Amino acid sequence: MSVSTPRTKEPAAAAHVPQATGRGPDSGPRRRVKPSRILLVALLTVAALYFLLPVYWLVVASTKSSADLFGTFGLWFSDPRWLDNLSEVFSYGDGIFWSWTFNSVLYAGVGGALATLLAGAAGYALAVYRFRGREAVFKVVLAGVLLPSTALALPLYLLFSKVGLANTYWAVLIPSVVSPFGVYLCRIYAEAAVPAEMLEAARVDGAGEWRIFGTLVLRTMTPALVTVFLFQFVGIWNNYFLPLVMLSDDRKYPITLGLTTWQAAANRIPELNQLTVGGAFLSILPLAAAMLVLQRYWRSGLTQGSVKG
């Protein structure tokens, strides 16, 4: 918003110069809105619709029966039976959706938290401590940002198979606690937000390095850490390929993978079409909740770094 604030003043200023733009005299006294602003709002509205439409569709679709899902207009309700549908999602297949939800929360929650902590510590260390090879380490991490995690899934699987960890919770958790982008962001942020004077003062007061990190630094870096956590949480929550390769026991699946097994069986058991849609709807709720709760931090996290940098 900081970008658009100055612009809002321009139309008001222009209004003091009547007919300067060659419009009719009767439009003079009124506050005129600049065309560029209308365009901007229109574009943003279109973009918002573009992003919200699928969510809206999902909400509507989750209230329908399998037959109505195909037979009725997609963007409006028809004979809504939301509670029936959602309770069926949870009860189908001995309540396996509960397992998938638990697993997703475990992978994304624990994985995201550990990844945040590690990224915070690594980023802080790279920003504050001077040691040989610091830049080299940082560049390797940067290279890690460019490597798509999908490309690593298969080699990781071979590795985990060797040590006997394939098809265990660890197989998804361990790779999830690594976030090169998080390290990158935390370093940039720590460089800008953690003042050397503060560290000096703390050291003079006799605080150890761990204590400084655990109390002072983590608190100062909260916006960056929330950002990293959200990114990582969403990333793990939506991850498909890694759990696909690593896991074969469907009781260990996260929601993403579990829903595809339902979708696959929908060819044979059509009611699963509805359950897949209902499950997809439920699966975005935790993400929406995380966004709403944490977005305050996230926004300040994204802008704060840039201002201070």
Added chain:
Amino acid sequence: MNSSPPTRRSVLRWGAGAAALPALTACGQTVGAARTTRQAPTRRGQKVKLVFWTWVPMQKTVDLWNRTHPDIQVEMQTIPQNVTGGYQKMHASLTAGNPPDLAQVEYHELPSFMLVNGLTNLSEYGADELRDSYVPWQWQQGVFDGRVYTIPQASGPMGLFYRRDLFAKWGIEIPATWAEFEKAARVVKARGDGARLCAFAPNQPSWFAAMCWQRGARWVRTEGDTWVVDMNDDLSREVAQYWERMVRDDLVFVEPDMSNAWYKHVQTGQISAWIGPQWGDALLRGNAPGTAGKWRVALLPQWQAGRKASANWGGSSTAILQGTRHPREALQFAHWINTDRRAVDLNISVGYGWPAATGIFRGSALDKPDPFFGGQRYNDVFTVSDRAIDTSWKWSPTTDADFAQLQDAFGAAIDGEGSLAGALAGAQKSTMDNLRAKGLKARSAR
């Protein structure tokens, strides 16, 4: 069998050749099974545990086995369906040397597993004796160089699903030939108030392959160690031109089947026929419940009046992957789940397809009049259809990639870039490229 299958040695050699190609590792393909099958010695009374990967919801069948076979316990693990990741998982597990003992593998995917030596030679464990329990053409799908590599499970013999009420309303006879089918389509267009006889699905190369299969085409065959590709033959072109005309004359909807739009047309009667597989009954029943009682099933229209050629869409087997330590027990389970009457009935209840076991149909859950089809014993039609399927159809080890390219070309043709027949010519070339990229010998049939 009018063509000789690839010899095992040559398959293995191709596998070795493929391993040297970096392109295979780049596209996620594996380079060969890391562990070979060996029967582990078992003590008396020792429990054997088998792992079975499938995407067909057959848990109840597996439970039944576990209750009745305390010494061989099977753990079924539900994995994502075939191309959505299932096969990728299997290949990865073969490479890593920790594959499941048993896995669901479709017929068209078997050659690509042979290529990486991913299947256990079941002839060593007495599978040849089981031959007579299965429909011959399905059994042959798993035979390479005279050796058995998989136990067939189910298939999809095709038929014509049609709305009897609408046909009667428009005065349409059940089309016995494709020419009559086209005439019927013209009648529906003229009298149907916006309705069409059926839809052409550019996204279903497997369906189109089945149509060519019925016409008598054979897209691939082997001669010695060479794959002979013949996708652009006169027969396939005839099929392509037929559907081209149906599309250009606006006699059919052009839409993916099993999509929202298609289901909607089926529900509203805008579509009154579907050239579909036996397992499609569940799709109609589940997604268009409002049309119950109005559907009937007939045999496929013929290219030559009086003939009885049929086709198959889909089909899969219970394979015993390379690397298991209990091939005998796995074979015992694979045979049981596909032939035991109670097991088959449970499988039918989850819509696994048309049983590959012979002599199982009579008295099974399929052998009943069905109210959705107006009380017709509709599966009798598929029994006839199943017998009329030409058994010599072979699959290329690169079918997934070949069909993906064919699908793209069909999509482009429908959008006005080229024709369906032109897409076949393109597929002919890309299929040979795909085979050669695997280090295999390939040549064009013409």
